[in-house]
Each structure stands twice: as C-alpha cells, then as structure tokens.
Amino acid sequence: MxxxxxxxxxxxxxxxxxxxxxxxxxARLAGKKTAVISKSLFGKAHTVMAEGGCAAAMGNxxxxxxxxxxxxxxxxxxxxxxxxxxxxxxxxxxxxxVWELEAWGALFDRTKDGKISQRNFGGHEYPRLAHVxxxxxxxxxxxxxxxxxxLQQEDAKNLGDPEAMIKVFAETTITELMKDGDxxxxxxxxxxxxxxxxxFEAPAVILATGGIGKTFKVTSNSWEYTGDxxxxxxxxxxxxxxxxxxxxxxxxxxxxxxxxxxxxxxSVRGDGGVLRNSEGKRYMFNYVPDVFRAQYAETEEEADRWxxxxxxxxxxxxxxxxxxxxxxxxxxxxxxxGSPHGGVFLDIASRRPAEEILRRLPSMYHQFxxxxxxxxxxxxxxxxxxxxxxxGGVEVxxxxxxxxxxxxxxxxxxxxxxxxxxxxxxxxxxDLLVFGRRAGMGAVDYVDSLGDARxxxxxxxxxxxxxxxxxxxxxxxxxxxxTVHSEVQQTMSDLxxxxxxxxxIKTALAELEKLRARAANVSAQGGPAYNPGxxxxxxxxxxxxxxxxxxxxxLERQESRGGHTRDDFPAMSxxxxxxxxxxxxxxxxxxxxxxxxxxxxxxxxxxxxxxxLKKYYTEAExxxxxxx
Amino acid sequence: MGEKVALRVWxxxxxxxxxxxxxxxxxxxxxxLDVLHRLQATEAxxxxxxxxxxxxxxxxxxMEINGRPRLACMTRMSLFPPDEPITxxxxxxxxxxxxxxxxxxxxxAKARQIPSFTPDPAVRPGEFRxxxxxxxxxxxxxxxxxxxxxxxxxxxxRDHPENERPFAGPRFLMRIAELEMHPAxxxxxxxxxxxxxxxxxxxxxxxxxxxxxxxxxxTDNALIPMKERVAGRRYDxxxxxxxxxxxxxxxxxxxxxxxxxx
Numbered sequence: 001m002x003x004x005x006x007x008x009x010x011x012x013x014x015x016x017x018x019x020x021x022x023x024x025x026x027a028r029l030a031g032k033k034t035a036v037i038s039k040s041l042f043g044k045a046h047t048v049m050a051e052g053g054c055a056a057a058m059g060n061x062x063x064x065x066x067x068x069x070x071x072x073x074x075x076x077x078x079x080x081x082x083x084x085x086x087x088x089x090x091x092x093x094x095x096x097x098v099w100e101l102e103a104w105g106a107l108f109d110r111t112k113d114g115k116i117s118q119r120n121f122g123g124h125e126y127p128r129l130a131h132v133x134x135x136x137x138x139x140x141x142x143x144x145x146x147x148x149x150x151l152q153q154e155d156a157k158n159l160g161d162p163e164a165m166i167k168v169f170a171e172t173t174i175t176e177l178m179k180d181g182d183x184x185x186x187x188x189x190x191x192x193x194x195x196x197x198x199x200f201e202a203p204a205v206i207l208a209t210g211g212i213g214k215t216f217k218v219t220s221n222s223w224e225y226t227g228d229x230x231x232x233x234x235x236x237x238x239x240x241x242x243x244x245x246x247x248x249x250x251x252x253x254x255x256x257x258x259x260x261x262x263x264x265x266x267s268v269r270g271d272g273g274v275l276r277n278s279e280g281k282r283y284m285f286n287y288v289p290d291v292f293r294a295q296y297a298e299t300e301e302e303a304d305r306w307x308x309x310x311x312x313x314x315x316x317x318x319x320x321x322x323x324x325x326x327x328x329x330x331x332x333x334x335x336x337x338g339s340p341h342g343g344v345f346l347d348i349a350s351r352r353p354a355e356e357i358l359r360r361l362p363s364m365y366h367q368f369x370x371x372x373x374x375x376x377x378x379x380x381x382x383x384x385x386x387x388x389x390x391x392g393g394v395e396v397x398x399x400x401x402x403x404x405x406x407x408x409x410x411x412x413x414x415x416x417x418x419x420x421x422x423x424x425x426x427x428x429x430x431d432l433l434v435f436g437r438r439a440g441m442g443a444v445d446y447v448d449s450l451g452d453a454r455x456x457x458x459x460x461x462x463x464x465x466x467x468x469x470x471x472x473x474x475x476x477x478x479x480x481x482x483t484v485h486s487e488v489q490q491t492m493s494d495l496x497x498x499x500x501x502x503x504x505i506k507t508a509l510a511e512l513e514k515l516r517a518r519a520a521n522v523s524a525q526g527g528p529a530y531n532p533g534x535x536x537x538x539x540x541x542x543x544x545x546x547x548x549x550x551x552x553x554x555l556e557r558q559e560s561r562g563g564h565t566r567d568d569f570p571a572m573s574x575x576x577x578x579x580x581x582x583x584x585x586x587x588x589x590x591x592x593x594x595x596x597x598x599x600x601x602x603x604x605x606x607x608x609x610x611x612x613l614k615k616y617y618t619e620a621e622x623x624x625x626x627x628x
Numbered sequence: 629m630g631e632k633v634a635l636r637v638w639x640x641x642x643x644x645x646x647x648x649x650x651x652x653x654x655x656x657x658x659x660x661l662d663v664l665h666r667l668q669a670t671e672a673x674x675x676x677x678x679x680x681x682x683x684x685x686x687x688x689x690x691m692e693i694n695g696r697p698r699l700a701c702m703t704r705m706s707l708f709p710p711d712e713p714i715t716x717x718x719x720x721x722x723x724x725x726x727x728x729x730x731x732x733x734x735x736x737a738k739a740r741q742i743p744s745f746t747p748d749p750a751v752r753p754g755e756f757r758x759x760x761x762x763x764x765x766x767x768x769x770x771x772x773x774x775x776x777x778x779x780x781x782x783x784x785x786r787d788h789p790e791n792e793r794p795f796a797g798p799r800f801l802m803r804i805a806e807l808e809m810h811p812a813x814x815x816x817x818x819x820x821x822x823x824x825x826x827x828x829x830x831x832x833x834x835x836x837x838x839x840x841x842x843x844x845x846x847t848d849n850a851l852i853p854m855k856e857r858v859a860g861r862r863y864d865x866x867x868x869x870x871x872x873x874x875x876x877x878x879x880x881x882x883x884x885x886x887x888x889x890x
C-alpha cells in the first residue's frame with residue numbers, strides 16, 4: 001500500500017470548528033504533536049454560522065447570575081435528561097473559556113464599564129450570551145484560527161517549522177478509524193484536492209465533526225454535516241446516546257424556497273422581537289407549558305416591562321426554550337393561521353427603532369434584504385422551524401470526553417448528554433470551548449499513559465478501508481448518489497421530523513431499509529480529484545447509519561420531551577426521564593438498548609426546589625419532603 | 629417548475645480547460661449556487677464547487693460570475709437577463725485546482741507572517757476593559773469572512789504574480805490595521821506593514837471595497853488610516869526628533885514579520 005501516505009501524530013482531531021480547534025490548541029499546549037483534519041478550508045467550519053452568542057455566567061449585566069443559575073437553566077431546558085455532570089462542568093467553566101478567547105484577541109461587544117456585554121436568550125434567566133452583533137460564531141472561529149496560527153509562529157521561531165507541532169489538513173475527510181485490538185490506532189481518509197489516501201497514525205483521535213443536519217431536508221446545516229463523527233464512532237465500537245433528540249430551531253427563513261432553512265437568530269426575540277400569526281395575535285402566551293408557567297409572563301404588558309425591569313417582571317413567552325417555540329409555530333401553521341409561505345410572522349420592525357435593529361442585527365438585516373427583498377426594520381419576517389442541531393451523540397465520560405473505546409474522544413455537537421433533550425441557545429458555543437478543551441486534556445493524558453507502547457493499524461484493515469472508499473468510483477452503472485441522498489432527506493423530514501408517530505416512524509424504517517440497499521450501490525462519475533459526487537457517495541454511508549439511529553430511537557421512546565415529540569404519546573413521562581437510549585452497531589445493523597440514568601449528585605439536586613423536581617421526577621427519586 | 633437557463637461553466641484542472649455549455653432549470657428566488665447544485669445533482673456529479681454555509685457567512689463559494697468576483701450563494705439569478713447565458717469561472721488570481729475551485733493557500737501563508745495579537749502579559753484573562761467605541765474599528769474588520777474576493781480583484785496581484793511576494797493584499801493589510809487598532813494590542817506593525825507586506829503598493833483604487841460582500845470599507849477605514857500611521861511614524865519631524873533624543877519604550881523597532889516557508 002505504497003500509495004497511502006502515512007503521517008505519525010500524537011493526537012488527531014477530526015473537525016476544525018470550535019470544539020476541534022479548542023481541543024487541538026490544548027493538545028499542542030501540552031506538547032503533543034497534533035493534526036487537525038478539516039473537511040473544508042481552515043476557518044469555514046459550521047461554527048461560523050452561530051449568530052446569537054456564547055452563554056457564560058460572567059454576571060456582567062446582572063450580578064445575580066452565577067454557575068448555579070446557569071446549571072439550573074440548562075437542566076430545565078434539557079428537561080432534566082442532561083448528563084448533570086456535563087451541565088455542571090459547562091456552567092462552571094464557561095466564563096473562563098470566554099475570557100481566554102478575549103486574551104487571544106476576540107473583540108466582544110462591551111458594556112458601559114468596558115466588560116463583555118451579555119444578551120438575553122431563550123431559557124436563560126439573566127442576560128448571559130457574550131456576543132459580537134449577530135456574528136458571534138465567526139468571531140469565535142477566527143479567534144481560535146488565529147490562536148492556532150500564533151502557536152505555529154512560536155514553533156516556526158523555536159523549531160524552524162510552523163507545522164512542526166500543529167498542522168491543519170484542509171479539505172481532508174476521514175472515512176474510517178483504525179484500531180489495534182480494542183484501542184484506537186489512527187484515522188484513514190482522503191485529501192479532497194487530489195483524492196489521495198492518507199493514514200494518520202495516532203493513538204488518540206478526537207471527534208469534533210458536528211452534527212447530522214444533512215439527514216433532513218430542511219436544515220440550517222451545511223453539506224459537511226453528514227454525521228461523520230457519529231458514524232465513525234459507531235463503526236469503531238463506541239456508543240451513541242439519545243439520538244431521538246433533534247433540535248428544530250423555531251425561526252428560519254421560509255421564502256424564497258431556495259433559502260428555506262436559513263437561520264434567523266434567536267437574538268431577534270432576545271432583543272424584543274415577537275411572534276404573530278396571520279390574525280396579528282401574539283400567540284406564544286397560549287403555549288406556555290405547565291413546567292414553565294411560573295417563570296413566564298401572562299400578559300403582553302408584563303412581558304414588555306421585563307426588557308427594562310427583569311427583576312420585577314416575568315419573561316416574555318417568546319423566550320421559552322426552542323422546542324416549545326418550534327412546536328407552537330408548527331401548531332399555528334397547522335391551525336391555518338400561518339403566513340402566506342407557510343410560516344409565521346416574526347416582528348421586530350414595530351418593536352424597536354430602525355437604528356437599533358441595524359446595530360444589533362446587522363447580518364439579519366443584510367440576509368433578508370439581499371435574499372428576500374424584505375426590510376426587517378419596516379416589515380415582519382416570515383419564519384418557520386428547520387432542523388438545526390442534534391442533542392444526541394457519542395456517549396462520553398464528562399470529565400475527559402472519552403468514549404468507551406480507548407483512545408477515542410468526542411466534543412461539541414457530535415458528543416451527547418450535555419444538552420439532554422433540548423439545547424438552550426448560546427449553550428453550544430460554550431459547550432464547544434469547555435469540552436473541546438477537556439477532550440484535548442483527556443487525549444493528552446491518555447497518550448501519556450501509553451508510554452512507548454503505541455497501537456498499530458493492521459494492513460488488512462487499511463486495505464479494507466481503501467477498497468470501501470474506492471468502491472463508488474470503480475462501480476459503474478450504479479445509481480446517482482444525489483438522488484438517493486435527497487430521498488433519505490425527504491423520508492426523514494416527512495416521517496421522523498418535528499412531530500412523530502409510531503406508524504410513520506415504522507414506514508420510515510421500512511423506507512430506510514430499501515434506501516440502504518440503494519445507497520450501497522451508488523456510483524460516482526469522474527475521477528478521484530476534487531469530486532463532490534464521490535464524496536457524497538462516501539458520506540451516504542454515514543447518513544444512512546445516523547438516519548437509522550434517529551428513527552429507531554424515536555420509535556423506542558414513548559413520550560414527548562424536548563426535541564422528541566410523539567403525537568401518540570404527547571405527555572412527558574417521569575419513568576422515561578430515567579432512561580437513556582443507547583445505539584450500538586451489531587454487525588452492520590444499528591441496535592438499541594435502554595440504560596438507566598445516574599442519579600444526580602445531592603448537592604446539585606438541592607439547587608432545585610422540590611416542587612419543580614416533582615414535575616419531572618418519579619416520587620421515589622425525589623428528596624425527602626423536609627430537606628426540600 | 630422553473631425555466632431553463634443557459635450556463636457557461638469553466639471545467640478543467642490545473643493543466644487545461646474551457647467553458648462548457650449547460651441548460652439548467654432555475655426557480656424563483658434562487659441564487660447561482662442553487663443552480664450549480666442542480667447541475668451537480670442532474671448531469672455533472674463531479675463538478676467541483678467549493679461551498680459551505682450557503683448563507684454568506686463562511687466565504688467559501690467565491691467565483692467570477694459574468695466576470696465579476698462574487699459569492700455564488702448571495703448572487704440571485706434575477707440579477708441576470710433570463711435570455712442570456714451566465715458565464716461562471718474560477719477566481720482568476722489563484723491557481724485552479726479543478727473546475728470552479730482554486731488554490732487559495734497564498735492567503736494562509738500571508739496570514740502566518742503577520743505578528744499575532746500581543747496583549748500586555750500583565751493583564752490576565754477576564755481583566756480586559758475596553759470601550760465599545762474603541763473596539764468598534766477593529767470589529768468592522770473582523771466581520772471579514774475570508775472569501776478572498778478582495779485579494780482576487782486587487783490589480784497589484786491579479787495580473788502580476790511577481791508582486792505576490794512583496795504584497796500581502798487588502799485582506800491582510802486590513803488584518804494588520806485590525807491589530808494596530810485593537811485597544812489591547814501592544815505590538816507595533818507600522819514599519820513591517822510598509823516593508824514586508826507592501827502597503828505602499830496599494831494605490832487606493834478601492835476595488836477591494838467594491839467587491840466586499842460584508843461591505844467593509846477596506847480602503848477608507850483600514851488601508852488609508854494605516855498609510856497615515858506609517859507616514860506619521862516615518863516622516864513626522866517631531867517623531868523623528870523624539871526617536872533621536874529618547875529611547876522609546878518599544879525600542880523604536882517593530883515586531884518582526886514571522887518567517888515563512890513559502
């Protein structure tokens with residue numbers, strides 16, 4: 001196999017978004033030779049799409065904010081299905097991670113006293129999101145990219161080669177993880193530009209590949225989001241957690257058709273925007289669920305007072321967690337009160353002066369003006385839900401981000417547990433930083449523990465990986481991969497979308513079965529150099545596996561919670577709250593099993609009032625009456 | 629379903645290539661990238677197009693559409709007369725990899741030569757205090773999505789590859805301006821802006837500003853003020869006199885540019 005280039009590294013990070021870059025920086029700072037594999041060009045990862053901000057309880061706007069309040073909000077947002085240790089670490093460490101970015105050159109918007117400004121967002125009790133207008137993700141990725149460059153400059157000075165210790169492999173895709181016995185031995189993939197194969201020989205691999213959006217038709221995710229890390233983990237013997245929880249963000253553009261799914265930031269609502277139906281009614285007041293009744297305003301007057309006096313008024317219901325708002329928007333459209341193009345109206349024009357809208361939401365103004373001829377300072381936007389995020393992911397140890405496979409780590413969207421059944425806006429960027437760093441540390445410790453005994457990939461395994469990758473190019477007369485992909489997306493959107501029921505999921509599983517056979521038989525025209533058709537053919541394997549996981553888990557969980565709504569089981573069940581659904585690979589088929597949640601540590605449980613816990617927990621799990 | 633439109637797409641690789649004619653369906657409200665995707669899905673599965681977010685936020689789908697550098701995801705089909713073919717070619721300044729995809733590594737090499745953000749080591753994370761009015765200038769430049777349309781259009785390098793060594797291009801001269809205007813940065817890059825990154829080559833024709841999809845005023849707000857700072861440092865008689873009679877705390881020398889392999 002002389003045509004496969006072999007590159008030895010200590011740590012290989014698959015993914016160059018927020019969590020991947022943060023992990024790589026940590027590994028390099030610890031002196032490990034680190035490779036960053038980027039499916040696109042360096043600096044283009046999906047993190048640039050994040051608009052609203054990065055949640056961290058710095059308390060710059062309201063001194064009452066602290067990690068405990070953030071922890072509580074996160075657990076409520078996830079309907080108590082979160083891995084509580086992850087939520088705890090996240091809430092405690094997020095402020096340090098934001099401040100660290102500032103020391104690396106990030107320029108966040110400021111408060112009057114020169115601190116980092118923080119904005120309101122759905123489900124967050126206090127203004128908590130560090131932001132830069134509505135382009136926070138870009139600021140984060142650019143800062144991390146420039147930190148990588150700064151480290152490379154140090155290495156150029158001290159070692160004579162900028163890429164001696166950390167190198168970014170742009171436009172490179174990993175198709176297989178290599179193992180030696182039960183341990184990770186490396187990662188195999190291709191370089192997009194040339195189609196050449198490459199083996200990264202490394203004892204530790206960190207998956208930071210993001211989400212699964214391209215499993216669905218209407219999504220705010222880019223082409224890269226084909227569940228690569230999720231699938232690579234499964235194939236390597238790791239477990240996936242709670243894949244039924246898929247976030248449908250409530251506000252995306254619905255018109256023109258070509259931009260359907262383009263995100264409209266939650267900041268529009270955080271900054272005063274409201275949702276209205278075709279009758280002009282602010283309908284969110286009708287959709288406050290019992291578990292949140294105490295924290296949300298009941299009248300428009302109270303809701304409007306909250307923006308200036310949050311200590312004496314309750315929050316507007318437009319700022320409920322995303323799952324609630326998405327379901328409400330869906331219900332209004334279904335009831336025939338939607339907008340002309342099948343969405344609802346998001347109105348900031350009548351609520352805030354034009355200058356303020358332009359200053360706080362410049363990209364949104366630009367996006368609607370350029371793509372839809374809508375001036376958001378003068379007229380309402382038409383918006384609707386689209387797939388945005390997956391809460392489910394690789395099951396990891398909270399402290400080290402390690403999967404059950406030795407040497408395999410995961411951070412960011414590809415990991416599971418942190419967000420429970422629904423992620424709060426703003427908790428993603430902070431998640432990337434907190435667990436990106438932890439995955440880097442976890443990998444470093446693991447590599448150190450190995451000493452000189454490094455696992456080695458076998459030639460047979462390598463040959464199999466190469467043969468699998470070449471198959472769609474060598475096969476002739478097979479089906480067009482684009483056709484199969486679009487049918488998978490249609491099936492998932494129609495049958496395992498925002499509202500689900502048993503018959504439909506079963507139909508989807510039967511459809512997926514047929515599509516699996518077709519996906520295995522696609523052929524790509526053209527040669528190996530920069531060939532998108534071939535790349536899609538390879539991504540299809542991952543998309544099929546993940547679609548199967550989502551559908552099977554959705555069928556199994558007979559309740560409605562967060563990003564999983566079952567029409568046939570509309571209630572949230574305290575019994576189901578104790579259950580995680582675990583996907584594994586059994587041969588080449590996805591298998592699913594139930595696993596009990598670990599009970600929350602007592603000091604964390606005490607942060608909640610018994611009355612609130614009662615809404616989620618079974619009687620047996622509740623703390624005794626008197627301890628409250 | 630929509631009308632068919634005529635596209636003339638450059639196909640080929642580093643060695644050779646030419647325009648290929650296609651007829652592709654286009655629907656109301658679509659952008660050029662939608663139509664290229666339809667072309668890929670129907671008859672040219674291996675057409676190389678670089679793209680990511682399809683929302684004007686990542687700067688990947690830069691190409692030349694009827695000769696003008698643009699993001700394909702933000703260029704609406706309604707901009708063009710329906711009965712005339714639309715010509716789509718790769719960025720001209722950078723070497724072609726395949727079809728519409730070019731090798732933009734020049735930009736990454738330049739980025740690595742600019743001395744990075746250098747805060748005062750005594751200020752610990754969390755202790756930075758900056759006013760909005762002071763961060764705003766650099767924030768404008770940090771809106772840059774690195775689409776390299778400005779690099780592509782700049783005549784200093786567009787038809788003069790010999791200038792690629794001494795000239796960093798508008799994107800990276802703006803990066804220098806961004807760091808120079810960063811309230812918490814302590815390094816001095818004025819000398820090297822001129823000597824190593826070729827600020828003097830810029831003769832402010834504003835082509836970069838004109839093609840910027842983020843509407844950053846590259847020339848007016850970054851390049852011209854940088855030129856003024858350089859002039860202030862080099863030619864102001866009081867500064868010159870001061871440099872002769874006192875030792876300035878920064879030693880009077882810039883942070884040197886970082887050596888690069890390329």
